[in-house]
Amino acid sequence: MAVSTRMALLLTLCVLGCCVFAPSLAAPGDFLQCLSSSVPSERVFTPSSPSFTSVLVSSIRNPKFFTPTTVRPLCIVTPTNASHVQAAVLCGRRHDVRVRVRSGGHDYEGLSYRSERPEVFAVVDLANLRAVRVDRVAATAWVDSGATVGELYYAVAKAAPGLAFPAGVCSTMGLGGHFSGGGMGMMMRKYGLSIDNVLDATLVDANGRLLDKEAMGSDLFWAIRGGGGGNFGAVLSWKIRLVPVPSTVTFSNIQKTIDQGAASAVTKWQTLAPALPEALSIRVIVQNQQALFQTLYLGGCSALVRAMSSLFPELGMTRADCREMSWLQSTVYINSGDIKTPVETLLNRTTSLSTFTKNKSDYVKQAITKDTWDKIFPWFNGSAAGLMILEPHGGRVGSIADADTPYPHRSGVLYNIQYVAFWTGNGTDGPDWISGLYNFMEPFVSKSPRGAYVNYRDLDIGENTVVGGVTSYDSGKVWGESYFGGNFERLAITKGKVDAGDYFRNEQSVPPLLSRK
Structure with a gap:
């Protein structure tokens, strides 16, 4: 940790360590007045502020959470340092205003910036806390919670070629929320989830204290690495272990239709993918009665084609299917499918509010039969606006004990399923479709309880x-x-x-x- 940060931490512990809060029935206006003594006015946006709506919308990914009936915050605090976050918590405790912490807004139920019930709350938006400080020699980095996955990837690759970090494929995700829930991605079978590579963190707790790993203790440090966002405090930064990657990796997209044996290929993939060499990862996207097999190999094309020809001949991979590139380019290519897409697109935080979505999730421990896959594919009949993403486990993810982190879906898990429905306007086709598919899948997924991934938060459960x-x-x-x-x-x-x-x-x-x- 930087010297200045550690000094601020020690000072905060000395000043706030014995702070005691008494219940208060003060009005929300008192909370705002309290904030004004510690947070610059330009960092606090109330509904009367000209920029309130634009700041609120800046991290909303789903238009169903931005309607006239959405319960909105009393204000949005946009801190530029830890003291601003501490002030929001201290003032909130003193004046009965809870805070919700937002790092990127990708939470699928929008709970970081809205409430399901009438309530007075404030949002602490960490978008301005987004620094990435790479130590190439130590192969570590300190990254702020408001940085996005794309910003982390870009900063690491530029500062330390040959190093990388295992996290998700969506570049606009805020790292605070992504890390808090686990962090699945294309390299997790080789290097584990994001949380398996977190070494330290700084957090503002419910008493307004700024704590690092040593100060927060083993239980709290365990809890924030996979126990879900918004539960234990506001995590401001994370120290992470960087991992080695070769100068050239290979990516492949191979699509199979029903007539080309998609169901058979997915059936085999279920037990093959979790057992592949850890440098080779294959995920599947099922949509429009087709299966897209996305393959990342930490090595060159020739070795990948040889391995796939032996292990998964059903895909029919040839050199023409391979795209050799840097690891950084692969984090762009997985979404764009275009090798010419500049890596600087990883720095784009802009998203669209044009499409409504609903997400659900499952875990599979026993392979689903070919006969059942033949029944699953018709759910994606071309007119249904939805897809299914299958993320293989095994490897490093499965070698870590279920209790070592809060993320328990390790031993015996073959893969995770994410269901996604999308629609426009006020239609119900999307919600009805995903609910029907989720109910259909119940006999074939984990049970007692039926598992779900906290980063795919679902209030239906x-x-x-x-x-x-x-x-x-x-x-x-x-x-x-x-x-x-x-x-x-x-x-x-x-x-x-x-x-x-x-x-x-x-x-x-x-x-x-x-x-x-």
Whole structure:
């Protein structure tokens, strides 16, 4: 950690370490007045501010969460340093205004910037906290939560050629939320999830203290690495381990239609992909009754074609299917499909509000039969606006114990499924389609509980109820064990230790458990 940051941390601990909060019934105006003494006015946007709407929309990815009936924040705080975040928490505690923390806005239920119920809350938007500080010699980096996946990839590759980081394929995701839930990506079978490569972090807790790994303790540091965003505090920065990549990697897109044996290929892929050499990863996108096999190999084309010819001849891969490039180029190519797309597009944070979406997720532990895949493909009949993304596990992901991080979907998991429906306007075809497909898939996916990925947050599987001023543990278990399995109780106990008053709270936040059941 930089000297100046560590000095600020120690000073904060000294000043705030014995801070005690008493309940208050002050009006929201008192919260704004409190903020004004510590946060510059140009960093706080209220609904009367000319830029309020543009700042709010800047990280909204789904138009269904930007309507006249959306419960909007009392204000948006856009901090440029840790003290601004601390002030928001301290003022919020003092004046009964909760804060929701947004790093990129990709949360699928929009809980970082809206509420399902009438409530007074503020948003702390970390978009201005986006620095990436690479230590090439140590093969580490400190990255702020407001940086995007694309900004991290670009900064690492430019500062330290030959090094990379395992994270997701969507370049506009904010790293704070992505890391908080786990962080799946194309290199996870080789190097693990993003959270498996987090070495340290700085966090503002519910008492306004700025803590690093040593100060927060092992339980809290464990919890923030996969326990979901918005639960334990505002994580401002992460120290990550960078990983080696060769100067040339190979990417391939091969599409198979039903008539070309797509169902048979996906059937074989289920058990093959998790067992492949870790330098070789294949994910599948099912759409329009076709299967797109996206392959990343940490090596050259010739070796990839030989391996695929032996291990997965059903794809019929040839040299013509290969595209050799740098690792950085591959993070662009996976979305663009064009080798000429400049890597600088990774720095573009702009997204569109034109398409409504709904997402759900599953985990598969036993391969689905060919007969069942023959029934799944017709759900994608060309008119249905939706897709299914299959992400292989195994490798490094599966070699880590389920309890080592809050992410429990490791041992015995073949792959994750993400379902995506999209539509325009006020139609119901998308929601009805994804609900029907999700119900159809129930017999073929993990059970007791049916697993789900917290970074694909889904309020359909349950919402919190509040009893006596804090979130009910029993209501949290309904959705929490789907996301976290047997780790949910430990997360709740940790929450009880660090935020017993349940200050950081939303519709699917971890409840505080003050004693074991």
